[in-house]
Amino acid sequence: MLIDSADALLDIAVRVPVQRVELDLLVGTGIELLVRRDDLIDPQLSGNKFYKLFFNLQAAREQGLNRLISFGGAYSNHLHALAAAGNRYGFQALGVVRGERPAQLSPTLSDAEAWGMQLVFLSREEYRNKTDAELIVALREQYGDFYLIPEGGANLAGARGMRLAGTALEQQLKGDYTAVCVACGTGTSLAGLAAGIDLAKPAIGFSVLKGAGDLGEVIASTYRELGASDKSANWRLISGFHAGGYGKKHPQYLSQFWQDFERESGIALDPIYTVKMFWGIVSLARQGYWSRGSRIVAIHSGGLQGRRGFGSL
Numbered sequence: 001m002l003i004d005s006a007d008a009l010l011d012i013a014v015r016v017p018v019q020r021v022e023l024d025l026l027v028g029t030g031i032e033l034l035v036r037r038d039d040l041i042d043p044q045l046s047g048n049k050f051y052k053l054f055f056n057l058q059a060a061r062e063q064g065l066n067r068l069i070s071f072g073g074a075y076s077n078h079l080h081a082l083a084a085a086g087n088r089y090g091f092q093a094l095g096v097v098r099g100e101r102p103a104q105l106s107p108t109l110s111d112a113e114a115w116g117m118q119l120v121f122l123s124r125e126e127y128r129n130k131t132d133a134e135l136i137v138a139l140r141e142q143y144g145d146f147y148l149i150p151e152g153g154a155n156l157a158g159a160r161g162m163r164l165a166g167t168a169l170e171q172q173l174k175g176d177y178t179a180v181c182v183a184c185g186t187g188t189s190l191a192g193l194a195a196g197i198d199l200a201k202p203a204i205g206f207s208v209l210k211g212a213g214d215l216g217e218v219i220a221s222t223y224r225e226l227g228a229s230d231k232s233a234n235w236r237l238i239s240g241f242h243a244g245g246y247g248k249k250h251p252q253y254l255s256q257f258w259q260d261f262e263r264e265s266g267i268a269l270d271p272i273y274t275v276k277m278f279w280g281i282v283s284l285a286r287q288g289y290w291s292r293g294s295r296i297v298a299i300h301s302g303g304l305q306g307r308r309g310f311g312s313l
């Protein structure tokens with residue numbers, strides 16, 4: 001794939017399958033659940049991280065920068081995708097990882113290293129200050145000039161990529177849906193998606209974080225930067241389905257749901273994001289949140305590499 005035009009991305013995005021899923025838990029709720037399989041785009045570089053990286057890679061190229069740097073934890077889907085992208089498109093990728101280097105790398109980081117990503121480990125305390133100008137200057141001195149992508153791919157270029165996924169979805173379904181749902185970490189994907197679909201339709205984000213903090217403000221400002229108007233903002237953030245918080249061991253009801261969902265639908269989910277979104281969608285359906293006849297599209301944002309090491313089903 002070329003990374004020199006938005007058309008190349010749209011071309012991929014309009015061919016992502018959207019499939020209907022039947023679940024026992026949805027029987028009698030009167031809603032139809034569709035899943036947009038962005039997890040299938042590519043075995044190494046897929047899901048929302050693929051979209052979020054696209055315009056960042058393009059910008060790096062345009063700026064003549066061959067080195068990419070970004071940040072994440074030892075199981076980060078974002079660093080994994082960045083390493084794959086660097087390898088595929090000929091960038092030198094530098095991954096700044098939270099915590100000391102362990103004796104044995106996580107599967108995520110082993111892949112990243114195998115794909116040529118250089119790993120730099122920061123103590124948790126240093127990592128907290130990763131956006132400090134001083135640290136960035138020090139990294140530039142040590143590794144040379146680079147194009148910086150924030151943790152999680154959370155910048156405007158990232159949101160523009162996901163906006164394109166929204167545009168593609170609109171073209172594919174020709175408006176025949178009620179709402180679009182996505183799991184939220186930084187909220188970049190939600191902001192982009194909301195701006196890309198028909199602004200009369202809601203984009204609903206399920207936050208996987210325990211405390212949403214200023215997430216709503218961040219989403220609002222990204223959404224504005226994309227040129228969408230705040231007055232009739234078509235995004236909503238739902239925070240009640242984090243199930244204990246980011247990366248936490250699943251409560252029994254969630255592991256049960258995870259197993260049932262995968263068995264009934266034949267679709268694998270990641271433990272951090274998508275399983276919580278689907279749990280949220282289904283729970284809301286059972287509470288009567290969606291009106292009967294609703295056609296809900298859920299974005300399968302990928303992250304399946306993160307199943308390794310999370311504990312077995």
Ligand SMILES: *Cc1c(COP(=O)(O)O)cnc(C)c1O
Pocket residue numbers: 047048049077078152154183184185186187188189190270273274301302303304
């Ligand atoms: C990173 C990630 C998200 C969260 O995306 P944001 O744009 O940060 O909100 C959702 N799903 C998966 C699978 C992810 O890897």
